Amino acid sequence: MEYILEMKNISKQFPGVKALNNVNLNIKKGEVHVLVGENGAGKSTLMKILNGVYSKDSGEIVFKGKQIQIRNPREAQEAGISIIYQELNLIPKLSVAENIFLGREPLKKNGLIDWKMVYKETEVLLKKLEIDLDPRTKINKLGIAQQQMIEIAKALSFKSDIIVMDEPTSALTDKEINKLFAVIRQLKESGVAIIYISHRLEEIKQIGDRLTVLRDGNYIGTYEVKDIDIDTIIQLMVGRKVDEKYPKETAEISDIVLEVRNLNNAKLKNISFRLKKGEILGLAGLMGAGRTELARAIFGVDPINSGDIYINGIKKNISSPLDAIKNGIGLLPEDRRTQGLIQKMNVLENITLPNLNSFVDRIFINKKREINKSIEFIEQVNIRTPSPLAKVRFLSGGNQQKVVLAKWLCANVEIIIFDEPTRGIDVGAKVEIYKLICNMAKRGKAILLISSELPEVLGMCDRILVMHEGEITGELSRQEATQEKILSYATGRNKNVG
Amino acid sequence: MLDNNEPKLILNDRRSRLDIKGNLGEYLQRFGIIIALFLMCAFLSITSPHFLTVSNLANVLLQSSINAILALGVTFVIITGGIDLSLGSVLALAGVVMGVILQNYGSIIIAIVAALIVGALCGYINGLFITRLNLPPFIATLGMMSIARGLALVITKGYPISGLPEPIRFIGAGKILGISTPIVIVALLFIICHIILTQTKLGRYNYAIGGNEEAAKLSGVNVNKCKVILYTITGLFSGIAGIVLAARVNSALAIAGMGYELDAIAAAVIGGVSQAGGEGSVAGTILGAIVMGVLRNGLNLLDVSTYWQQVVIGLVLVCAVSLDQLKRR
Numbered sequence: 001m002e003y004i005l006e007m008k009n010i011s012k013q014f015p016g017v018k019a020l021n022n023v024n025l026n027i028k029k030g031e032v033h034v035l036v037g038e039n040g041a042g043k044s045t046l047m048k049i050l051n052g053v054y055s056k057d058s059g060e061i062v063f064k065g066k067q068i069q070i071r072n073p074r075e076a077q078e079a080g081i082s083i084i085y086q087e088l089n090l091i092p093k094l095s096v097a098e099n100i101f102l103g104r105e106p107l108k109k110n111g112l113i114d115w116k117m118v119y120k121e122t123e124v125l126l127k128k129l130e131i132d133l134d135p136r137t138k139i140n141k142l143g144i145a146q147q148q149m150i151e152i153a154k155a156l157s158f159k160s161d162i163i164v165m166d167e168p169t170s171a172l173t174d175k176e177i178n179k180l181f182a183v184i185r186q187l188k189e190s191g192v193a194i195i196y197i198s199h200r201l202e203e204i205k206q207i208g209d210r211l212t213v214l215r216d217g218n219y220i221g222t223y224e225v226k227d228i229d230i231d232t233i234i235q236l237m238v239g240r241k242v243d244e245k246y247p248k249e250t251a252e253i254s255d256i257v258l259e260v261r262n263l264n265n266a267k268l269k270n271i272s273f274r275l276k277k278g279e280i281l282g283l284a285g286l287m288g289a290g291r292t293e294l295a296r297a298i299f300g301v302d303p304i305n306s307g308d309i310y311i312n313g314i315k316k317n318i319s320s321p322l323d324a325i326k327n328g329i330g331l332l333p334e335d336r337r338t339q340g341l342i343q344k345m346n347v348l349e350n351i352t353l354p355n356l357n358s359f360v361d362r363i364f365i366n367k368k369r370e371i372n373k374s375i376e377f378i379e380q381v382n383i384r385t386p387s388p389l390a391k392v393r394f395l396s397g398g399n400q401q402k403v404v405l406a407k408w409l410c411a412n413v414e415i416i417i418f419d420e421p422t423r424g425i426d427v428g429a430k431v432e433i434y435k436l437i438c439n440m441a442k443r444g445k446a447i448l449l450i451s452s453e454l455p456e457v458l459g460m461c462d463r464i465l466v467m468h469e470g471e472i473t474g475e476l477s478r479q480e481a482t483q484e485k486i487l488s489y490a491t492g493r494n495k496n497v498g
Numbered sequence: 499m500l501d502n503n504e505p506k507l508i509l510n511d512r513r514s515r516l517d518i519k520g521n522l523g524e525y526l527q528r529f530g531i532i533i534a535l536f537l538m539c540a541f542l543s544i545t546s547p548h549f550l551t552v553s554n555l556a557n558v559l560l561q562s563s564i565n566a567i568l569a570l571g572v573t574f575v576i577i578t579g580g581i582d583l584s585l586g587s588v589l590a591l592a593g594v595v596m597g598v599i600l601q602n603y604g605s606i607i608i609a610i611v612a613a614l615i616v617g618a619l620c621g622y623i624n625g626l627f628i629t630r631l632n633l634p635p636f637i638a639t640l641g642m643m644s645i646a647r648g649l650a651l652v653i654t655k656g657y658p659i660s661g662l663p664e665p666i667r668f669i670g671a672g673k674i675l676g677i678s679t680p681i682v683i684v685a686l687l688f689i690i691c692h693i694i695l696t697q698t699k700l701g702r703y704n705y706a707i708g709g710n711e712e713a714a715k716l717s718g719v720n721v722n723k724c725k726v727i728l729y730t731i732t733g734l735f736s737g738i739a740g741i742v743l744a745a746r747v748n749s750a751l752a753i754a755g756m757g758y759e760l761d762a763i764a765a766a767v768i769g770g771v772s773q774a775g776g777e778g779s780v781a782g783t784i785l786g787a788i789v790m791g792v793l794r795n796g797l798n799l800l801d802v803s804t805y806w807q808q809v810v811i812g813l814v815l816v817c818a819v820s821l822d823q824l825k826r827r
């Protein structure tokens with residue numbers, strides 16, 4: 001059988017980590033090849049080698065029948081390989097069109113940039129993906145899902161034989177995912193091969209033709225998607241059986257700790273709700289429904305126009321994250337790279353940052369206590385890092401997300417808002433995180449869980465609020481909640497709040 | 499995921515490797531500059547018989563001291579991702595204030611304290627410009643550069659204030675246990691800065707702000723307050739440098755320290771303090787200042803004109819930073 005791309009016996013060593021150990025990957029023309037494995041298994045590393053970001057220690061790459069050396073992303077692009085990275089790479093202050101054509105702007109005869117062309121081409125691309133956006137919009141005005149779609153548009157604008165998509169759907173809604181899948185099918189028709197990485201295993205069946213499993217940097221095998229079921233895939237990935245998907249345990253739900261009354265701001269309309277000790281309160285809704293904005297308003301990031309916040313029955317004035325933390329509120333933000341982590345700092349420094357006070361003896365930071373505490377959390381959340389002193393930017397995407405989680409566990413707050421906590425996290429680790437969240441509830445913490453994955457909300461929450469266009473349109477108990485009911489409130493078709 | 503016992507084991511192993519592993523990169527970065535320094539010294543001791551003498555080396559350190567003090571101060575704001583262009587002007591203003599008080603009232607303590615306060619105040623105002631008025635650091639401190647210089651000229655009407663009293667002269671020209679006072683001052687300041695940056699909350703927040711201001715804020719760091727404090731420290735150091743410089747040359751001049759900010763920033767950058775913020779150490783900064791001192795001294799010994807010295811120092815700066823960029827790949 002003809003392979004368009006063969007990666008043979010690829011190995012890569014990072015300081016302290018063997019990221020890849022004799023890994024193979026064969027891609028056929030016009031197929032969707034899914035690459036799966038736990039966080040830190042080496043998926044992104046393999047793709048970065050293919051793209052020339054990292055050099056391989058050993059092994060060979062055969063592309064279209066010829067052995068090739070790819071030294072940098074530009075060469076990869078010219079050869080016909082383009083990639084959508086897991087961590088978005090757009091330039092915030094440039095417009096959508098400028099980002100898409102960055103570094104290859106079409107020129108007019110006089111040598112100046114042909115902006116008309118740039119905007120027209122961008123418009124065509126956006127239309128193809130049904131993205132409703134002005135090409136002149138600045139990237140920093142866009143949400144993370146929209147940015148993801150722009151990355152996809154950018155990759156499509158190169159005429160490539162292989163397109164790598166590293167977790168393209170982790171931030172997308174079902175509707176956008178469907179659009180993406182439609183585009184992928186089109187690309188397949190025209191003979192483009194797609195290498196597709198995702199932790200949403202249900203997608204494998206929807207879109208995949210074949211799949212390759214990696215575990216701990218080792219090559220496990222390549223399979224036809226139609227011959228294999230999800231449970232087997234999980235077992236191959238994790239190396240053991242994963243028990244129950246949502247290990248929900250109901251905690252004792254007691255006093256009201258957080259009450260929001262008639263909260264209004266630019267994005268929110270008359271929000272009122274109560275959150276109790278030991279409760280996991282879900283916040284569901286479509287992208288742009290205002291869930292993140294609500295979290296940010298409570299956490300003191302975005303200003304409030306009117307309305308009150310009560311903590312343990314006492315009215316509080318929260319005007320900055322610092323106030324919020326002092327009042328026992330924590331927020332795990334949705335975008336780990338720009339909001340959750342400081343990439344230049346190490347794992348330990350990131351984990352202890354919100355709660356640094358508790359590590360200070362008189363005026364000095366007690367490093368020993370910091371190390372011990374952070375190791376405790378690294379173990380608890382199972383972060384794969386060679387050391388607590390490793391820089392966060394060297395961790396795999398999922399492990400970075402776990403650092404953000406550890407950070408807020410360590411902050412020791414009473415009320416914690418999780419904004420998409422399991423984005424980009426592998427199946428096994430997800431279950432661990434759900435267990436952690438349940439444990440927190442059991443220890444009397446109050447939890448507000450924002451998630452776009454309905455099964456997650458349904459599986460984990462004691463009660464669910466649904467938002468639509470900045471308003472709470474519905475409230476459902478665990479018993480009465482179903483996907484259909486949530487969706488009918490989320491789309492604004494239905495309302496049950498007086 | 500691994501079974502229950504395994505993670506513990508790995509982590510214990512990690513614990514033992516901690517100290518070496520985490521800092522390896524930083525050490526390498528420092529080694530680069532140490533090797534460069536060593537090569538320079540080796541070259542100079544071969545080409546000039548005067549270089550490797552105790553008196554010349556002591557001289558190098560003494561002549562680097564003002565630059566070192568300014569560079570230590572500016573390290574804080576460079577780590578926040580900012581810059582301070584007012585160092586030289588604030589130095590002059592502080593020196594002049596000290597001179598005027600000495601001339602008119604003669605109280606040494608008050609004169610010194612006033613100079614320090616003036617320095618800190620200028621830094622504080624820089625901080626307010628940046629955090630309250632939302633000015634970019636470049637613009638805010640460019641303004642202060644002009645304001646402080648102007649005030650120094652206004653106060654002295656352009657005349658030098660010379661003939662400072664003996665105890666002040668000690669700060670510039672005296673010796674403690676055989677070591678020149680300015681060198682002792684630099685050593686003390688270095689230790690203090692190092693402790694602040696590595697052992698205190700302020701230091702940690704400094705790196706956090708420079709690394710990712712948004713994430714720092716969302717982690718409960720009071721970014722504005724920290725920035726104001728850090729700019730104030732930088733100003734205070736300029737004040738100290740102003741006192742030492744006036745003491746060394748035995749006069750307070752309104753035109754002292756012109757262009758010193760650029761040397762100080764260069765020293766920090768040569769020492770590996772990242773202009774983008776979030777990275778760097780005062781050990782690097784001190785080494786950077788010494789590299790510049792040795793370079794100047796060596797070029798003098800080799801009879802290179804001061805004009806060419808400018809050219810060479812510029813080249814070294816560019817090389818150091820581009821090496822740093824290469825290492826990041």
Ligand SMILES: Nc1ncnc2c1ncn2[C@@H]1O[C@H](COP(=O)(O)OP(=O)(O)OP(=O)(O)O)[C@@H](O)[C@H]1O
Pocket residue numbers: 014015017018019037038039040041042043044045046086384385393394395396397398399424426
């Ligand atoms: N530049 C780097 N320096 C050091 N270690 C690295 C670097 N990049 C990746 N690693 C390590 O290599 C391993 C594999 O990482 P990789 O990013 O390929 O994982 P992944 O399979 O993409 O995981 P995820 O699903 O979490 O994105 C991890 O242990 C990671 O910490």
Ligand SMILES: [Mg+2]
Pocket residue numbers: 043044045086166396397398
């Ligand atoms: Mg990855």
